[in-house]
Amino acid sequence: MDATKAIATKTLVASPERQLEADSDMEIVRRVQAGDVAAFDRLILKYRERLYGIIYHMTSNREDAADLSQEAFIKTFQSIHRFGGQCSFFTWLYRIAVNSTLSHLRKARLRAFFSLERIDGEEPVAKEIIDALTDKTGADRDTYVHELQEKLNDAMQKLSIKHRTVVTLFEIDGLSHQEIAEVMDCSVGTVRSRLHYAKQLLQSELQPYTRK
Amino acid sequence: MTNHDRQRPVTLEHLLQLKRAERPSVEFWAHYERELRAKQLAALVEKRPWWRTVSLAGFFGGFRRYHLPLGAAAVLAVTVLSVRDYPAPAAVSVNETLPSQPAGIAREVAPELRVMPTTVTESPRAVSSSSVASVALPRMPSAEVRVETSEVVSSGSAHVQTTVAALAPTVDEPFSTAPSARLVVENFGSLQGADAVLSRHLLTPALGFESRALPAKPKPVEPLSQIKIPTGSRRSNLIASATLASTTTPVLANERSARGLSDERLYDTVSRVNARGAGVLVKF
Numbered sequence: 001m002d003a004t005k006a007i008a009t010k011t012l013v014a015s016p017e018r019q020l021e022a023d024s025d026m027e028i029v030r031r032v033q034a035g036d037v038a039a040f041d042r043l044i045l046k047y048r049e050r051l052y053g054i055i056y057h058m059t060s061n062r063e064d065a066a067d068l069s070q071e072a073f074i075k076t077f078q079s080i081h082r083f084g085g086q087c088s089f090f091t092w093l094y095r096i097a098v099n100s101t102l103s104h105l106r107k108a109r110l111r112a113f114f115s116l117e118r119i120d121g122e123e124p125v126a127k128e129i130i131d132a133l134t135d136k137t138g139a140d141r142d143t144y145v146h147e148l149q150e151k152l153n154d155a156m157q158k159l160s161i162k163h164r165t166v167v168t169l170f171e172i173d174g175l176s177h178q179e180i181a182e183v184m185d186c187s188v189g190t191v192r193s194r195l196h197y198a199k200q201l202l203q204s205e206l207q208p209y210t211r212k
Numbered sequence: 213m214t215n216h217d218r219q220r221p222v223t224l225e226h227l228l229q230l231k232r233a234e235r236p237s238v239e240f241w242a243h244y245e246r247e248l249r250a251k252q253l254a255a256l257v258e259k260r261p262w263w264r265t266v267s268l269a270g271f272f273g274g275f276r277r278y279h280l281p282l283g284a285a286a287v288l289a290v291t292v293l294s295v296r297d298y299p300a301p302a303a304v305s306v307n308e309t310l311p312s313q314p315a316g317i318a319r320e321v322a323p324e325l326r327v328m329p330t331t332v333t334e335s336p337r338a339v340s341s342s343s344v345a346s347v348a349l350p351r352m353p354s355a356e357v358r359v360e361t362s363e364v365v366s367s368g369s370a371h372v373q374t375t376v377a378a379l380a381p382t383v384d385e386p387f388s389t390a391p392s393a394r395l396v397v398e399n400f401g402s403l404q405g406a407d408a409v410l411s412r413h414l415l416t417p418a419l420g421f422e423s424r425a426l427p428a429k430p431k432p433v434e435p436l437s438q439i440k441i442p443t444g445s446r447r448s449n450l451i452a453s454a455t456l457a458s459t460t461t462p463v464l465a466n467e468r469s470a471r472g473l474s475d476e477r478l479y480d481t482v483s484r485v486n487a488r489g490a491g492v493l494v495k496f
Contacts, residue, residue, distance in 0.1 A: 044248065048241070057231060066240075070248045074255045117234040126233035129226050152231055171228040203224050210222050 018088070018179075025089035032080050040077055047093060048073070050173060054094070055101050057168040058161075060153045061115045068104055072097035087182055094175075094183045098165060105161050114153055119145055133209065148209060155205035163198035170195055 025046075031039040051072060056065035075096050083092060119126060134144050156164055165184065169175045170191075177195075181188045203210070236244075 048244070049235075052236070052244075053232070053234075056234070062236065066244055066247070070244070070251055073248060074251055077252060078255060117236050119230065120233045120235055123233045126230055129222065129230050132222050132226070148227075148230070149234070152227060156231075167228070171225060172231055199224060202228075206224060206227055209227060210224055 021090070022088035026085055029080060029083060029085075029089055032077075033083075040080070043076075043089070043093075044073055047090060051093065051097050054168055054173055055097060056117065057156070057172050058098075058101050058164055059105065060157060061113065062117055063115055064104065064108075068101050069097060072100055075100070091179065091182050094169075095185070098169075098183055102161055102165070114150075116149060116153060119149055151206065151209065155202050158205060159198050159201060163194050163201075166191055166194040167198045167202070 025043065028039050028042055032043075048069065052065050052069045055068045055072075056062060059065055059068070072093065076093050079096075083089070087095075130141070130145055130148075133148070134141065156167070159167065162184070166180060169180045169183065170177070175183070177188045177191045180191045184191070
């Protein structure tokens with residue numbers, strides 16, 4: 001246990017919650033490395049939605065997101081004996097997933113098509129935003145939400161792959177600049193620059209839907 | 213469409229938060245888990261190639277602190293090998309020997325040369341001058357080609373004969389067995405052999421060509437020696453005619469001067485009265 005804490009202290013985390021999360025993950029990883037294969041299912045259940053969400057927002061395709069996230073979990077499981085705790089487990093898992101997605105997007109750049117999930121309009125944050133945007137109800141409201149969803153995905157797809165990744169990790173998944181820099185293996189300044197440029201482009205694309 | 217009349221602001225961050233609400237259903241996760249389980253089992257059963265099992269990061273991680281000296285050593289080794297295998301081409305040195313020492317130079321060079329069998333020297337004693345050029349070929353430090361040029365002067369005409377002798381590979385040098393040097397030597401030897409055979413086939417039928425193709429020429433004779441001396445009767449006749457001609461000509465000259473005729477008048481007279489054959493032609 002002392003070794004686990006010593007390794008965890010080397011990881012770069014953004015908050016105490018992240019620190020506790022990293023320690024918990026490292027304990028599970030040690031159990032998997034010791035031969036407890038079933039312990040890896042806990043890591044899958046813990047990160048599958050976030051991992052799927054990141055890949056989905058990068059690809060805008062639910063089938064690709066499912067395949068790529070599963071592939072990332074399998075790669076992680078096959079390589080977990082080499083994981084020494086140089087970074088937190090979720091950073092390592094995110095890095096594998098993001099690299100696989102970037103490689104997939106580079107290969108399938110010319111044959112990209114959308115396969116969108118349905119927006120859960122009953123979620124409090126989404127409901128509040130939709131209410132702020134329109135006063136329509138019923139079928140008109142659903143049509144409007146679907147149109148807005150397509151516009152959002154169109155605007156995201158106009159970004160480059162790396163800019164889209166930064167926006168996804170920061171604005172949608174809520175990672176810090178430092179964590180994004182670790183995942184994408186670049187500097188924090190690069191992350192900030194990419195984020196600034198991407199938001200400028202998105203602002204110009206989504207101008208009709210924003211209001212100061 | 214958009215409701216711009218509402219008071220609450222909607223920013224880009226709000227729109228991007230809306231994307232968080234794009235979530236799959238619960239049924240999707242059940243299907244997702246089954247697929248992942250199947251792929252995980254397939255990955256466990258599938259035999260991975262050995263290079264996938266080797267951790268390159270761990271392998272090269274141990275050398276991380278030595279990467280600078282290892283890189284410098286590698287660059288140094290490549291440089292040494294390059295300089296050793298591909299030296300700069302040496303300058304061509306041509307040693308011109310003095311005309312007073314041709315035999316000595318030839319004797320010096322002779323032991324190192326493998327003289328071509330096609331070398332034909334009409335009169336070796338007539339060598340007036342010779343020069344020896346020593347050429348060091350680039351990329352072949354052990355092979356040295358020596359070119360001996362001899363001017364053989366015969367009695368009637370001067371022939372310049374070039375004897376190319378090559379192949380003085382010094383055995384003691386380490387690169388004498390280099391593949392490129394051996395290849396050059398073998399090619400040169402085969403070329404010399406082919407040249408010898410070709411020369412023999414071409415020159416042998418050509419020898420004595422004039423004696424076979426052309427007819428025998430008569431012995432040249434002096435034209436004056438062919439003149440025969442006339443006999444006695446013929447000589448007397450010739451003398452008589454010559455004497456008569458010398459006596460008649462002055463008579464005609466005297467007669468003309470006596471008449472007082474000018475040359476023009478005489479010409480007219482002769483030309484107006486012309487007797488030919490059976491007729492007489494008179495001009496007025």
